[in-house]
Amino acid sequence: MISRKLSAGDIIDARCTRCREILNHRIVAMVEDKVVRVECNTCNGVHNYYPPPTVKEARVAEVGKEPSAPRKTSTPRSLKKDPTESDREEWASLKPTMQIDRAKVYDMNGSFRVNGLILHSVFGLGVVKQLIVPNKMQVLFQDGVKLLRCQ
């Protein structure tokens, strides 16, 4: 127990509700051995006595640690192949057969044949996959199949 008995008028540490700090307070009212009301020496506000935080509160910090959630496995690859990806694979497999010097420079007014090699200013080398009427053709480029105009 506390050796010195508190009594009204004594100065004690208390949490001030207005200053929101631990400050010196003068005891205003007591019930038996317990301080019930205090007056803040700083703001002179009279309020119920709130004891200063104890060591207990320091333990709260440890509770915050949570074991990290189990790592999510990378998203499963869908069984269906990405069409663009299969186009790229096809292009890559055809690439060794492509002879750039035999490629026809793409021109929307040009005429092309299936399996003909095309050199496009933007898409690069491509192979004509299909001729579509009217005046369109599907060409396989490194980035995938493009629909181009032709004669």
Ligand SMILES: [Zn+2]
């Ligand atoms: Zn105060």
